Structures are given as C-alpha cells and as structure tokens.
Amino acid sequence: MSRLDESLLTPMPPFSRLEKRQIREILDLASVRRFDEGVAVFEEGAPAERFYMLLDGYIRVMRITPTGEQVIALHIPSGQLFGIAQALGRTTYPATSVTASEAIVLGWPMRLWDQFVSQYDGFASETYKTVGQRIGEMNTRIVEMATQQVEQRVANSLLRLINQTGRKVENGIEIDFPVTRQDLSEMTATTLHTVSRLLSAWEKQGVVASRRKRITVTDAHRLVLICRGEAPPSR
C-alpha cells in the first residue's frame, strides 16, 4: 500500500483547518482498511479501542435486541468520523457499525483522541457539530416513530436517505447504496411486507422506481406530501 496523500483528508471537516504538515502527522498515525459491504467495523459493547474516519462508502449504525431484532439507528456518509466513543465519555461502543457499501476506513488508536482534540484546530468543534446533527436526527426519528403512521415513517426515511446519500440519475434521485425492504423496515419499525406493499403502491403512482436493492425517488414532491399525510393514502 502506497503512502496516503494529504489531499485525502483536506476536504474532511474535522481536518479542514489544518496545515499539510499536520495532516501528514495524522495520516502517518492512521491505519487504512477496505471493507466489503455488510461487514462490521466494530460491535456494540466492545472495548472502544479505535476511532475511525470514513473515507469512502457508507456506514450503517445499528443495534440488536436480546431477541435478535435489528434496528437501524442512522447512516453515516463518507467524510465523517465514527466510533468516537471517547467523545461521548464511553469506553465501549454504544452501537454496531456495519458497512452499507464497500468502504475505505481510516482508524486511529483511541488514546490519540484527546491529543487530536487539544492539538488540532477545528477538530473538536467540527466533531461536536457532527454529533449534534446525529442527535438531532435521532430526536426527529423518535417523534416520528411515536406519532406517525407507517406510511409516513417510511416516506420520511426515504426522503432522509435521498437527502443524505442521494445520487442524481436520469429519472430521479437514487439511494447511493444497496437498500432492501428489510433494511427500510428496520429503519421504520415495521415489517418488510408492509414496506414492500408501500413501495409497490408508490411505484404505480410514479413516486419511486425500484429494483432489487436499488431505490430511486422519482417524485420527491409527492413523497413530501405523503410524509406530511397530505396525500391520499396508498392503501
């Protein structure tokens, strides 16, 4: 593996205020790893020995109940730190991180965390900005789960996915990584069957177009109406 170039980290917010020399130091302390899709980078409850920066791909943050049910808390796009247990005052990881696509990940020993925070300008403030955004999103989701019906929850999840990870294609905006009905059901506390029925109905109305593991939103405006409960029900 050749030496990583400084330009890799320059655009990433936690490092954007640093000089090339400092980024060099940081890169020389990092390990790089490529992960296949669907592989755990770390597991909930494990000692938080390292923290990570996602260089490419997507990470799915999930928790598993004692009965084996999986819940997807959040997706993380490239350019963000994850596994930052120390910033949360924890010595173990609070959730499991699984790759939602192929991914390239930088990792550092957690003992460097405090050093990075004190030594590198902007590292802490950018990190807490990211943490704040994640908490905000989870807050929103709690309210949705408690107050909205399934159709609206699924619509909201789809809108979040295309906003955060959408890629423009000919007929709309496609979610940039593979998503199954099961995945969507784990984001919205419903079953894959209900998600399947909703997607089929929306497809007939021209709101989405989907094939196996790929979902494109073709009419985002209409989806916004659906998530507000302002559109005629699909079922």
Add this chain to the structure above:
DNA sequence: GCATTAAAGCCGC
C-alpha cells in the same frame, strides 16, 4: 391500520 403467516416468484451470483 398494521402484523403475521404462508406461499410462490424472481434475480443475481
């Protein structure tokens, strides 16, 4: 309105 169960079809490796 939605979960559960069951059954069968389809797609990609």
Add this chain to the structure above:
DNA sequence: GCGGCTTTAATGC
C-alpha cells in the same frame, strides 16, 4: 440452481 430478496394474499387483532 440455490439462496437471498421480493411480492401477494389470507387472516386476525
């Protein structure tokens, strides 16, 4: 061809 993914329908709370 097989397993993972998806659809559809029936039933019940």
